[in-house]
Amino acid sequence: MNTIRLYLHSMRMLIRSQLQYPASFVMQTLAQLVMQGGEMMAVILLVNRFERLNQWSAGDLYFFFGLMSVTFYLTEIFGRGITGNFPFLIRTGQLDTFLVRPRGVLTQVLCSAADPRRITCVAVGIAALVLGCRMSAVQWSAAKVLLMAEAILCGCFLILGLFIIEGIFCIYSVKSVELVNALTYGGRSACEYPVDTFPGPLRILFTAVAPFALVLHQPGSVILGKPLFHWPEWTAFVSPLSGFAVFGITWLCFRRAMRFYRSSGS
């Protein structure tokens, strides 16, 4: 409990410190809006030309796009320490100072950075979700709201877990991080579309290795009333938990890898 309080406290401080330079903050936040808006425009243009993707209508596609955007960028806001700063901490040797403090390394990394500029990306995602729900005429119920919250929460942990893999690579070699970007940023770009778009190998990758399909697409498809692979609806409540599993496994690996950490800093 204490750890969570510390984390929330540092988030508050980090976000307040970023707001100290309002002009720069506003400019960068707007830049994020343009960037994510551009991604959204690409989906709109595709839908405009092709109308549908397999069984998914335009509204469904916006919904999946929004679900991914909200999840991914919430993670970037609150998990910036892992999603962005970790290689920097290792390269500069700042990580060493974390080793002498009486808290877990991962906790301190998480507490070390926040990125509130991404808030506009989340806003674009929410707009896409609302648009998608309207166009696909989603019938909301308490269970579906709960399911959506569960999917987003588990999705955040899944993405954190994938970025921790990148961190583990960093511990062994400072460069060559781009390779793992295929899983994180590649996963984001690919899984803005439901997983049945992809041929076998990619489908397995996004179900078994980086389970975006289980965490986001399965609940999403149930909310839209078109369960993926015709699995029964209750599975949608269980499958997102795989996000926690990925986080747990990578967290354990991270702790092991930290034993081999050798400072490169000065």
Add this chain to the structure above:
Amino acid sequence: MKAYLSAFRMRRKMEMQYRGAVLGGIVCQVFFGLVLIAIYRALYAGKPQPMPLGRISSYVWLQQAFFRMLLASDPDLLDKIRTGSIAYDLCRPLNLYGFYYARILAQKMMGSLLRAVPMLAFAFLLPEGWGLQLPASAAGLAWSLAGLGLGLLCVSALENITMGFTMRTLDSRGMQGMLNMLMMILSGNILPLTLFPDSWQRVITLLPYAQLLDAPIRLYTGDTAPADAPGILLIQLCWVLALTGCGILFWRKNQRRIEIQGG
């Protein structure tokens, strides 16, 4: 001239150094290419378009292979502007614009060639509808290579204009982010320009961003017939001249009001 050439050569050698990073970049870019083509294939299965699928996959591969040409900036210069050590550069008996133009040109050329050659070789091996097709004609290939050269000059000039903004504001991350995104969309990296609504294409293909990769790729795939190629190259040439001219003026103006801070 010799000084600019040696700046070009130094930078080219430097870009050859990080081969591990190149390999990681290639794997990542190949992955993105496969994902994009899978999406377009699924979309085509629902509603085929007049443009053959093979052309779309060729387009995607060429865009991914030359990705480094679009997004590569000179971090040294950014640092120099921030720390004030750009003062040393001002002492050189060189035109600052020309010096950095040579550097960025070398970086973009070498960076993208190193990645493009293995990626395109890989893409040729993929089956029909997934991989890269042969060029539509020998003439088309020759024209597209010429177009690629002009595109390279164009993107280097664009990059220097972005740098000019950095000199003005110090913290240009917002501006840079926006200009980069504009480039990614309007050059056809996120979505092939050939899939934009037809009425938009008539305007977009005239913008400078379309001259970088879209114009040469269309010449390669045969979307633009070799007979129309001289006109396309003329548009590219106009943009190269216009952007370089604007850049030189912009930098000259910046240099006059530059203030070095720190030491």
